[in-house]
Amino acid sequence: MAELKIGEISKPRFEFRSFGQCFCEAHKRMARLSVPVPEKVWERSSDEIYIISAKNDINNTKIRDGKMDIKTFVQSVDGLEQWNPLMKGEFPISREVLEKEVFPAFMVEMPALTKDTYTYEEFIAMVKACPDLAAVRVHKQRFGYMVNNTICEVGNVLINGAKVVTINSESTEIEDIKKTIADCGLEGVENINYLQAIKRVIGMSDKPLANE
Numbered sequence: 001m002a003e004l005k006i007g008e009i010s011k012p013r014f015e016f017r018s019f020g021q022c023f024c025e026a027h028k029r030m031a032r033l034s035v036p037v038p039e040k041v042w043e044r045s046s047d048e049i050y051i052i053s054a055k056n057d058i059n060n061t062k063i064r065d066g067k068m069d070i071k072t073f074v075q076s077v078d079g080l081e082q083w084n085p086l087m088k089g090e091f092p093i094s095r096e097v098l099e100k101e102v103f104p105a106f107m108v109e110m111p112a113l114t115k116d117t118y119t120y121e122e123f124i125a126m127v128k129a130c131p132d133l134a135a136v137r138v139h140k141q142r143f144g145y146m147v148n149n150t151i152c153e154v155g156n157v158l159i160n161g162a163k164v165v166t167i168n169s170e171s172t173e174i175e176d177i178k179k180t181i182a183d184c185g186l187e188g189v190e191n192i193n194y195l196q197a198i199k200r201v202i203g204m205s206d207k208p209l210a211n212e
Contacts, residue, residue, distance in 0.1 A: 092120075
């Protein structure tokens with residue numbers, strides 16, 4: 001089996017992730033169980049915009065550093081989720097890409113597109129004009145680990161300024177993730193993705209955030 005490397009592209013991975021207010025004990029265990037990881041993933045921070053659609057939970061769209069990234073849900077196996085890249089694009093973005101890829105991924109009514117290309121600001125204005133879409137600011141401070149050959153992290157996340165904590169383990173090997181969940185004391189913890197967590201925080205979903 002090829003060894004998984006943090007920061008390298010591999011075949012689609014399965015993921016366990018959860019959100020709550022505190023994963024202090026699990027974080028402590030994860031840090032102590034981790035093998036040494038490259039310094040570049042010890043701590044990373046980023047600012048992103050997630051485009052959240054009330055119409056679907058299968059396409060995850062985020063914008064970071066002027067680039068749009070859409071992933072689509074593939075399958076769930078033993079409660080673990082697998083996502084594949086659907087689209088990558090940059091701003092300014094063409095009308096054709098918006099018509100054929102971006103707005104179909106949101107599953108909302110297509111706005112009237114009259115220009116050949118759109119800037120980031122123009123795109124965000126279209127999102128804000130659509131009642132079924134929300135542009136949500138997400139700041140991430142992530143701490144990277146490697147447990148049982150799975151890529152792990154604990155993150156402090158601000159969702160439109162509301163602070164939550166996330167913890168995750170991902171790998172191409174499902175059994176390795178299950179062992180990590182058990183080793184870190186996370187058995188029985190709800191597995192939810194960023195899309196679902198953001199919807200709960202902003203009130204687009206009436207479900208409570210996990211582990212409250």
